[in-house]
Amino acid sequence: MKTNVIVRHLFSRQLATLVLASAVAVPLLAQQPQSGASTQSTPPAAVQQPSPTPSTMNTPKEGFWGRINPWARKKWVKKQTDPINDRLSELDEINAKNSKDISDVDSRAQAGVRQAQSAADSANQMATAANTQAQNASGIAQGAAGHVDQLNTTVNGLDQYRQVTEAELKFHGGSPVLSADAKKQLDDLAASVNGQQGYILEVEARSPLAGSAGIQSSERMAEAVKRYLVTTHEIPVYRMHAVALGNAHNQTDEDNKPVRTSSVHIRLMENSLAAQGATSPNGGAL
Numbered sequence: 226m227k228t229n230v231i232v233r234h235l236f237s238r239q240l241a242t243l244v245l246a247s248a249v250a251v252p253l254l255a256q257q258p259q260s261g262a263s264t265q266s267t268p269p270a271a272v273q274q275p276s277p278t279p280s281t282m283n284t285p286k287e288g289f290w291g292r293i294n295p296w297a298r299k300k301w302v303k304k305q306t307d308p309i310n311d312r313l314s315e316l317d318e319i320n321a322k323n324s325k326d327i328s329d330v331d332s333r334a335q336a337g338v339r340q341a342q343s344a345a346d347s348a349n350q351m352a353t354a355a356n357t358q359a360q361n362a363s364g365i366a367q368g369a370a371g372h373v374d375q376l377n378t379t380v381n382g383l384d385q386y387r388q389v390t391e392a393e394l395k396f397h398g399g400s401p402v403l404s405a406d407a408k409k410q411l412d413d414l415a416a417s418v419n420g421q422q423g424y425i426l427e428v429e430a431r432s433p434l435a436g437s438a439g440i441q442s443s444e445r446m447a448e449a450v451k452r453y454l455v456t457t458h459e460i461p462v463y464r465m466h467a468v469a470l471g472n473a474h475n476q477t478d479e480d481n482k483p484v485r486t487s488s489v490h491i492r493l494m495e496n497s498l499a500a501q502g503a504t505s506p507n508g509g510a511l
Contacts (some may be wrong), residue, residue, distance in 0.1 A: 265289075291419075335454050387495055388494055390493045392410045393489065401449040408448075411450065412460075415460060418460070424490055425464070428465060428466065430443035430468070430489045431443055431472065433472055433485030433487060437471075439471030442471075
């Protein structure tokens, strides 16, 4: 846009210069005497021209039309060129105003571009911050989901026990007196659970007697086992669950005949979830 304005300005200046030159050249050409005619009418060199008289010297030289050409006057030339100069000055003012307007438009455009770029940068920063927050929120959500899954696993595994080991204690004639071998087995069992968590002891007492006599006999044997573990090895009572079966569910031999013996069967049950991070009661790592 600036280039077009400058080209128009130069063209206007050249056109005005040509018009001014034409206006000045026409009267000058009109004042020149015709060289051909003067040459032909020139008298021979021998002929003496009369010397000019004072009256002749004071008479102004006439032009082509027999009088002084008014176009040759400076005032007339100035009068003719003043409107052109005024027009050129007006064109200069217009060009200066156009240049100033173009500069103002460029400044405003550049300011708008800078403002738009600043807004875009701010939006980009906000988008980056929002993306970071979204990623953080996603990480927190994933962590929460993992924690929930862990809690669900914990809740589901609270009542899940597995058998670690077992022991069979024999009693003679239904007497609730522990033999040396029975005490040895109980000592080994108590040693394996010392300082452990998440275990229970299932105690099942059986008697060869039928009816209430068998139940009472089996109860006495079960109480003898629990009493020994509590008093000797300080096993918590809440970790022992005993039942007196009497002669119910007696063991059978190879011929499928019931074996009528007085015995207490102990199973060590472990909750693997509650015992995490600790050594298993059977001596192995979980």
